[in-house]
Amino acid sequence: DAGxxxxxxxxxxxxxxxxxxxxxxxxxxxxxSWYQQALGQGxxxxxxxxxxxxxxxxxxxxxxxxxxxxxxxxxxxVNALLLGDSALYxxxxxxxxxxxxxxxxxxRLLVL
Amino acid sequence: xxEVEQDPGPFNVPEGATVAFNCTYSNSASQSFFWYRQDxxxxxxxxxxxxxxxxxxxxxxxxxxxxxxxxxLLIRDSKLSDSATYLCVVKGGNNRKLIWGLGTS
Numbered sequence: 001d002a003g004x005x006x007x008x009x010x011x012x013x014x015x016x017x018x019x020x021x022x023x024x025x026x027x028x029x030x031x032x033s034w035y036q037q038a039l040g041q042g043x044x045x046x047x048x049x050x051x052x053x054x055x056x057x058x059x060x061x062x063x064x065x066x067x068x069x070x071x072x073x074x075x076x077x078v079n080a081l082l083l084g085d086s087a088l089y090x091x092x093x094x095x096x097x098x099x100x101x102x103x104x105x106x107x108r109l110l111v112l
Numbered sequence: 113x114x115e116v117e118q119d120p121g122p123f124n125v126p127e128g129a130t131v132a133f134n135c136t137y138s139n140s141a142s143q144s145f146f147w148y149r150q151d152x153x154x155x156x157x158x159x160x161x162x163x164x165x166x167x168x169x170x171x172x173x174x175x176x177x178x179x180x181x182x183x184x185l186l187i188r189d190s191k192l193s194d195s196a197t198y199l200c201v202v203k204g205g206n207n208r209k210l211i212w213g214l215g216t217s
Binding site for chain 2: 033035041043044056099102105
């Protein structure tokens, strides 16, 4: 039973660049939520995708966008990167937008 | 006031001791509550859900106090392997969003 997978594991970008992060949900799950976790902070909700649509969004600017594919996998795109975007980006999957979420190992993004 | 607040700690606990920490929430309409555990440089993992009647899982006990709007986590007979950050998560009233605390170390 495959758990949540994310790629890449680490990424280094420079200010102004764009980045795409990928997530495959746990087998049997159809909902993907993305979180940003800065060092020493709790996860901050970015958005949630279900049935290929963004269903909820946290307080993040439009530079953060996403997509969900028919196979339930998802991408997080961040444009015009800022130094403050450096963080661990976590993907969590659930079934039918359920509360019980399973997290992937995350992608560590460093913006220089 | 933050929607979900936790004492960041750290709580330095000798092995075998009991430790308890709380998490307060501001939205009285909150419906669901969870404790997650996060090890250093790892992803959060669900520790337990918190029910109105309280629940226990081995050495871990979680309780909900709706009147005072907080949840608690009690760890008995602490072990070295319990060292982690414990994150409180609260599901909002109508918007179904999960709000995360900053964690207690």
